[in-house]
Amino acid sequence: MLEVKNLSKYYFKRIGFLGKKETIKAVDNVSFEIEKGESVGLVGETGCGKSTLARCILRIEKPTAGEIIFDRKNVFKMKGKEILEYCRSVQIVFQNPYTSLDPRLTIKESLLEPLTIHFKEEKRNLMNRIYELLKIVGLEDSVLNRYPHELSGGQNQRVAIARAISLNPKLLVLDEPTSSLDVSVQAMILNLLKEIQEKLNLSYLFISHDLSVIKYITNKVIVMYSGKFVEKGYTERVLDKPYHPYTKMLLEALPIPEPKNRRSRPINSLHINGLGECVFYSRCPYKSEVCEKRTPNLVEVEEEHFVACHSI
Amino acid sequence: MKKIISGENEITLRLLAKDKLALFSLAIIVLFILMAIFAPYIAPYPEEGEGKPVPEQRFIPPSIEHPFGTDYLGRDILSRIIFGARISLSVGIFVVICAIFIGTPLGLIAGYYGGKVDEILMRATDVFLSFPSLLFAIALVASLGPGLFNAMLSLAITWWPWYTRLARAQAVSIKEQPFILASKAMGVSGIRIVFKHILPNSLTPIIVQGTMDMSSAILAEAGLSFIGLGAQAPSPEWGLMVSTGRIYLLNYWWFPVFPGLAIFLIALAFNLFGDCLRDILDPKTRKFRGITF
Amino acid sequence: MKKPLIEVKELNLKFVSFEGIAHILDNVSFKIYGREIFGLVGETGCGKSVTALSIIRLLPKNSIIEGSIIFDEKNLLDFPEREMAKIRGRQISMILQDPTSSLNPMFKVGEQLCDAIKSNQPNRKDVKDYALELLKVLGFRESKRVFNSFPNELSGGMQQRIAIAIALSGEPKLLIADEPTTALDVLTQAQIVALLKDIRDKYGTSILLITHNLGLVAEVCDRVGVMYSGQIVETGPTEEIFYNTRHPYTLGLLQALPYNKPKDKPLPVILGNLPNPFNPPKGCRFKERCSRATKECENLKPKPYLISQEHSVACFNPLGDIIC
Numbered sequence: 001m002l003e004v005k006n007l008s009k010y011y012f013k014r015i016g017f018l019g020k021k022e023t024i025k026a027v028d029n030v031s032f033e034i035e036k037g038e039s040v041g042l043v044g045e046t047g048c049g050k051s052t053l054a055r056c057i058l059r060i061e062k063p064t065a066g067e068i069i070f071d072r073k074n075v076f077k078m079k080g081k082e083i084l085e086y087c088r089s090v091q092i093v094f095q096n097p098y099t100s101l102d103p104r105l106t107i108k109e110s111l112l113e114p115l116t117i118h119f120k121e122e123k124r125n126l127m128n129r130i131y132e133l134l135k136i137v138g139l140e141d142s143v144l145n146r147y148p149h150e151l152s153g154g155q156n157q158r159v160a161i162a163r164a165i166s167l168n169p170k171l172l173v174l175d176e177p178t179s180s181l182d183v184s185v186q187a188m189i190l191n192l193l194k195e196i197q198e199k200l201n202l203s204y205l206f207i208s209h210d211l212s213v214i215k216y217i218t219n220k221v222i223v224m225y226s227g228k229f230v231e232k233g234y235t236e237r238v239l240d241k242p243y244h245p246y247t248k249m250l251l252e253a254l255p256i257p258e259p260k261n262r263r264s265r266p267i268n269s270l271h272i273n274g275l276g277e278c279v280f281y282s283r284c285p286y287k288s289e290v291c292e293k294r295t296p297n298l299v300e301v302e303e304e305h306f307v308a309c310h311s312i
Numbered sequence: 313m314k315k316i317i318s319g320e321n322e323i324t325l326r327l328l329a330k331d332k333l334a335l336f337s338l339a340i341i342v343l344f345i346l347m348a349i350f351a352p353y354i355a356p357y358p359e360e361g362e363g364k365p366v367p368e369q370r371f372i373p374p375s376i377e378h379p380f381g382t383d384y385l386g387r388d389i390l391s392r393i394i395f396g397a398r399i400s401l402s403v404g405i406f407v408v409i410c411a412i413f414i415g416t417p418l419g420l421i422a423g424y425y426g427g428k429v430d431e432i433l434m435r436a437t438d439v440f441l442s443f444p445s446l447l448f449a450i451a452l453v454a455s456l457g458p459g460l461f462n463a464m465l466s467l468a469i470t471w472w473p474w475y476t477r478l479a480r481a482q483a484v485s486i487k488e489q490p491f492i493l494a495s496k497a498m499g500v501s502g503i504r505i506v507f508k509h510i511l512p513n514s515l516t517p518i519i520v521q522g523t524m525d526m527s528s529a530i531l532a533e534a535g536l537s538f539i540g541l542g543a544q545a546p547s548p549e550w551g552l553m554v555s556t557g558r559i560y561l562l563n564y565w566w567f568p569v570f571p572g573l574a575i576f577l578i579a580l581a582f583n584l585f586g587d588c589l590r591d592i593l594d595p596k597t598r599k600f601r602g603i604t605f
Numbered sequence: 606m607k608k609p610l611i612e613v614k615e616l617n618l619k620f621v622s623f624e625g626i627a628h629i630l631d632n633v634s635f636k637i638y639g640r641e642i643f644g645l646v647g648e649t650g651c652g653k654s655v656t657a658l659s660i661i662r663l664l665p666k667n668s669i670i671e672g673s674i675i676f677d678e679k680n681l682l683d684f685p686e687r688e689m690a691k692i693r694g695r696q697i698s699m700i701l702q703d704p705t706s707s708l709n710p711m712f713k714v715g716e717q718l719c720d721a722i723k724s725n726q727p728n729r730k731d732v733k734d735y736a737l738e739l740l741k742v743l744g745f746r747e748s749k750r751v752f753n754s755f756p757n758e759l760s761g762g763m764q765q766r767i768a769i770a771i772a773l774s775g776e777p778k779l780l781i782a783d784e785p786t787t788a789l790d791v792l793t794q795a796q797i798v799a800l801l802k803d804i805r806d807k808y809g810t811s812i813l814l815i816t817h818n819l820g821l822v823a824e825v826c827d828r829v830g831v832m833y834s835g836q837i838v839e840t841g842p843t844e845e846i847f848y849n850t851r852h853p854y855t856l857g858l859l860q861a862l863p864y865n866k867p868k869d870k871p872l873p874v875i876l877g878n879l880p881n882p883f884n885p886p887k888g889c890r891f892k893e894r895c896s897r898a899t900k901e902c903e904n905l906k907p908k909p910y911l912i913s914q915e916h917s918v919a920c921f922n923p924l925g926d927i928i929c
Binding site: 045046152153182183184185186187188190191194195209210211212213215216217249250252253254255256257258259260262 | 648649761790791792794795798817818819820821822823824843844847848857858859861862863864865866868871872873874875878879
Binding site for chain 2: 055058059060083084087088090091092094095096099100101102103104105113114117118160163164167
């Protein structure tokens with residue numbers, strides 16, 4: 001349904017007043033697909049380019065190279081009506097539920113805005129749609145006249161989800177939707193997301209750095225490091241049998257709620273030294289000469305399981 | 313068991329004291345506004361207030377009939393000050409509102425769109441801001457010809473760039489907020505985002521600035537009138553009254569002093585009120601009132 | 606019995622504001638022993654950070670505090686502010702969630718570290734050497750280069766390690782870490798966690814770790830206190846809490862974790878909302894969200910009692926009784 005082909009987004013920064021222009025490769029030549037009804041996880045640390053990638057998919061930013069195909073149409077060559085239609089099809093839910101709603105608008109106004117823009121219908125019909133949405137996300141009608149700061153984080157996140165699905169999207173980009181929430185609220189939101197995915201046959205691009213959440217909610221996963229994909233495949237296989245040293249590190253670092261299985265962790269592997277062609281060279285414990293000279297490409301090591309590393 | 317009551321009363325009192333100041337300054341402002349609206353009804357000698365000379369009662373010192381005394385044409389100074397409030401307030405309101413209406417949208421647009429639009433708009437405001445504003449206003453009035461309306465106009469022209477800067481800074485910081493990105497993703501148009509989402513969220517500092525600028529505008533206009541470029545006789549403009557009265561300061565002190573006091577009082581009130589408004593509206597200082605966990 | 610390093614006894618805290626009186630802490634009691642990492646877990650607004658602030662006495666001015674905090678056989682709440690200032694940094698120090706805001710961006714990190722050492726150990730001569738040594742202990746290889754950098758030149762994890770170095774500069778007996786890893790990436794998180802353990806092993810510092818991350822608790826804490834709505838509902842050794850859970854709220858938290866849960870089933874959730882701190886319910890504060898609530902819970906406040914030697918729970922119908 002959505003196909004990202006060799007997408008790159010570079011930023012140019014001048015160092016000093018007359019200094020050289022430096023290129024920052026936020027996203028570097030990445031490709032992937034999302035099928036209908038599928039949830040794809042995108043894992044990586046702050047600054048690895050996952051948010052930039054999400055912004056490109058939402059048409060908030062224009063990529064430097066590559067293309068995004070949605071329902072066989074190139075997203076960046078769309079015009080007029082097609083753009084609006086695409087906006088309806090792809091929606092986003094952000095991490096912080098308090099800042100993703102306009103603090104000066106009531107919940108009703110926030111929910112009404114996308115509807116009035118996209119559906120030129122009577123207000124009564126739109127209000128019916130809003131009541132329907134509230135029922136789906138499990139909120140009471142009484143929240144409508146309140147402001148975001150009067151609601152809890154979980155309630156706000158439900159409103160944000162309601163707004164995102166109000167336009168009948170096909171793909172939801174979820175940018176760490178639960179990482180600023182408490183454990184019990186996170187569980188409710190995850191349940192809700194699963195429920196509406198089944199009900200509305202949605203596709204998810206789920207961005208997170210919490211691997212246990214990724215494992216619970218996605219069926220495919222992509223591991224991203226410094227603008228490149230280093231491993232991708234089916235979630236179960238990738239997380240149970242990771243090949244890339246970075247994926248392994250992430251799994252090791254995940255705190256496990258089982259005090260009996262405590263592990264001692266190496267701190268030193270986190271030191272950064274040396275620069276090589278492979279993006280992970282500086283932190284890799286298994287690096288060799290090849291890694292310094294040649295960029296590893298994504299290779300299929302098992303069925304539908306791709307890894308970009310020389311050492312396998 | 314030990315109890316530490318570290319000044320819960322103190323906090324309440326401090327907040328209240330702040331609020332009291334706000335109430336006090338607001339009361340003065342409201343008083344002046346009422347004075348301006350009902351000038352013909354409350355002024356003891358409305359005709360004199362509008363400028364009718366009464367030669368037989370020149371320079372009467374403050375008394376029961378004339379609480380603030382009379383001027384060199386025998387007009388009751390209290391009545392003239394009451395009528396003067398009309399001029400001063402309308403000048404303040406006109407100048408500030410014009411400046412906000414011109415400056416804010418330009419600033420928001422510059423901040424939101426960035427790039428060339430930003431560059432052009434902000435360099436234009438820089439040109440305006442690189443002149444000392446009062447000198448610039450004087451030059452403008454001089455070329456337009458002296459008069460109250462021309463003075464107001466030229467003040468408005470020199471005032472708006474400040475709001476452009478303020479609004480731009482607001483827009484730049486707000487446009488990166490997730491709720492703006494979400495609106496963009498929903499296909500909301502740029503102009504709608506600017507005026508529906510960014511404008512309401514950046515109003516607070518603009519309103520505060522506007523309130524404080526009321527006093528500067530009134531002062532600047534009084535200054536222009538003082539040097540003869542603003543209101544012309546027989547207008548009961550305060551600056552003009554101070555100007556004509558200043559040569560009589562030693563013999564008939566009440567003539568320049570009372571209009572001067574009026575200017576001082578209204579300017580102070582607007583300044584104080586703006587200050588309190590900022591504290592009350594700023595979420596950082598307001599947080600004090602609620603609880604933070 | 607071992608003597609605790611610090612003992613918080615029946616701490617009650619109220620905030621006075623225009624909206625009324627908020628009951629923030631209700632009879633909070635716990636002990637931390639020497640060389641121990643004590644975890645205080647709970648959700649947003651449960652009062653865990655405020656507990657830490659009460660210990661170092663940095664509460665907002667509109668608070669009323671009752672109870673006692675015994676440290677070194679003295680009640681910290683009795684100390685005048687000047688005495689307390691001597692304790693902060695030297696005996697008890699604190700690291701905060703956001704490292705970027707706890708360092709001054711205008712000064713080199715080395716200077717800030719040296720300043721902290723000078724004020725916490727005024728008799729020390731070899732301040733710079735000691736600073737470099739501290740940086741080495743905290744895992745900086747190029748300690749000289751780090752010494753001369755400004756905070757914005759360092760990554761979030763490095764800044765947090767500097768903040769820890771500053772907190773350790775007075776060789777405190779108790780280190781309070783308030784969500785020290787929440788703002789950091791997974792890998793850096795792991796590093797900071799390992800570091801905390803290291804510090805405990807090397808210096809024998811006790812650590813009060815405040816967090817909402819149960820995984821983190823399982824990884825590092827020796828003992829845990831679970832907080833809900835200003836009360837400690839369950840305390841005990843980490844393994845006891847995780848494998849012999851007695852309070853329904855603790856169980857709810859543990860079950861809500863998505864770790865290794867079957868994909869096809871929804872996660873078990875705790876329904877309902879937190880009680881209003883301005884008007885806390887009579888009886889048990891968890892009763893409205895609890896599946897085991899009975900009439901007793903309606904009116905009586907459950908008091909914590911010992912279930913085993915170390916494990917105490919505040920509940921009339923604790924779990925496990927039926928299973929046993």
